[in-house]
Amino acid sequence: MRLLLLFPLLLLSQLGFAQFSSFEAGYYVLVDNHSTRYPAEIKLRDENTLLVRGENTKKEKLDLQDVLFFQVANRRFVPVGGFFISKGLGGTEVARGFAQLLDSGQVKLYEYKYYLTNPPVGNTMSVGSSYWQTLYLLQRPNDEEPTPVEANxxxxxxxxxxxxxxxxxxxxxxxxxxxxxxxxxxxxxxxxxxxxxxxxxxxxxxxxxxxxxxx
Incomplete structure (x- = not known):
């Protein structure tokens, strides 16, 4: 595993943008049943929390381990993991989260978004800032884990x-x-x-x- 600590110089931020602001029509496929598509309204509340709502069912949270992929419109999201991000003190390992598959072939290109909250500065009464960060990942067919694309x-x-x-x-x-x-x-x-x-x-x-x- 490449232990990469990704600090602010490495990432492109997107302020005030959530993955899905509301439920959107799509479908999901489960790990134990590749041949079945489950139509549902889908909301990715954060990088790890997938909510689905069927036609006659209540809102349900799906376990990441159970999801092979899900799709909303022409956007496909797949589980990724095995890299570090600058979230918390010293960085945080992403064991599993969802990323959008942007392109595939010789190399798969993913766009992984995660929510980052900075604490207030000093001893003031100010409120910390919160925003979405975007990280690109590359992965060849035989790679066990994706490679983060670091940039100034x-x-x-x-x-x-x-x-x-x-x-x-x-x-x-x-x-x-x-x-x-x-x-x-x-x-x-x-x-x-x-x-x-x-x-x-x-x-x-x-x-x-x-x-x-x-x-």
């Missing part, structure tokens, strides 16, 4: 970001060059991985060079 919070890239992605694109010189030239950041990571999985050229947007102020 301001630039969306950085040396470790490039080192993390490099082994996944060893078969694509064109993508290697984009990465080495620092053209890839968290902002265009999704089309970058889609180009890898599809075998097609990268067509995502590239970061603009900084403009020079006139003298």
């Amino acid at each position: 919070r301001l630039s969306g890239a950085g040396k470790y970001f490039r080192q993390t992605l490099a082994p996944f694109i060893s078969s694509r010189p064109d993508l290697q060059k984009l990465l080495a030239d620092r053209k890839i950041t968290l902002d265009n990571l999704v089309p970058f991985i889609r180009a890898l999985n599809s075998g097609q050229p990268f067509t995502g947007s590239l970061p603009q060079p900084p403009t020079r102020e006139p003298y």
Whole structure:
């Protein structure tokens, strides 16, 4: 297991955004019955709490160990685990939680969101801040655990970001060059991985060079 402590420099935050603000129509599949889809209204209250509500049933909380995946509209969510996040003192291991599957093929790309609460600063009466964090995960078919994609919070890239992605694109010189030239950041990571999985050229947007102020 890669013991990675992911501090604020590594993550892209999304303020005030919940996974599902209300129940949405979808279905879920259980581990012990892959062939059956259970239609339900679904709500992912947080990264670990899945609530479902059938047509004639009350709201029910499903055990993560029992769920193979669930889907809402065109978004599929699957269980992930085996990585660390900066949640609490010294980080927290995610043994199991739900992440959205963004792309698959040679590499699976997940988007994992989790709720983070910071305590008040000092001895003031102020209220701590709470917000959602987004972490991207990569996983090859034979990998037991996903690899977190770490990046500088301001630039969306950085040396470790490039080192993390490099082994996944060893078969694509064109993508290697984009990465080495620092053209890839968290902002265009999704089309970058889609180009890898599809075998097609990268067509995502590239970061603009900084403009020079006139003298």
